[in-house]
Amino acid sequence: MMNDCIFCKIIKGEIPSAKVYEDDKVYAFLDIMPVNPGHTLVIPKKHSENIFDTDDGDLKAIAVALKKVSIAVKKGVKADGINIGQGNGRAAGQAVFHLHFHIMPRFENDGLEMFPQKKYREGEMQQVAGKIKSFL
Numbered sequence: 001m002m003n004d005c006i007f008c009k010i011i012k013g014e015i016p017s018a019k020v021y022e023d024d025k026v027y028a029f030l031d032i033m034p035v036n037p038g039h040t041l042v043i044p045k046k047h048s049e050n051i052f053d054t055d056d057g058d059l060k061a062i063a064v065a066l067k068k069v070s071i072a073v074k075k076g077v078k079a080d081g082i083n084i085g086q087g088n089g090r091a092a093g094q095a096v097f098h099l100h101f102h103i104m105p106r107f108e109n110d111g112l113e114m115f116p117q118k119k120y121r122e123g124e125m126q127q128v129a130g131k132i133k134s135f136l
Contacts, residue, residue: 007043007098021069025061028069038077038105042066049097050088070103079105
């Protein structure tokens, strides 16, 4: 755990949180600035900055907890749907540099808008797919 990381301090109990779930690898708590009531953060207990440097075992544990907690959030706040969000790096909107996933309850006509969409130019889609595949 990083000494100055706010999420590490929450896991250690140094900063209070509204915990909703915990196991040996994962901790989940309510976001203090929710997009809707029930907005929950799911984090690994072992510090990692983002998805790129997270241990695969921790990532698997997060995925299982993410499903479990998402179901509970949806039922708990009687949401019509759930968005799951996660950013890596400042350009992606990451503000706390400890890997975290947002479970955001959604309600019909809640006014939240998701990502604006763009179109590929002719032939660009295949070119981009090729670039991505070259790193797999």
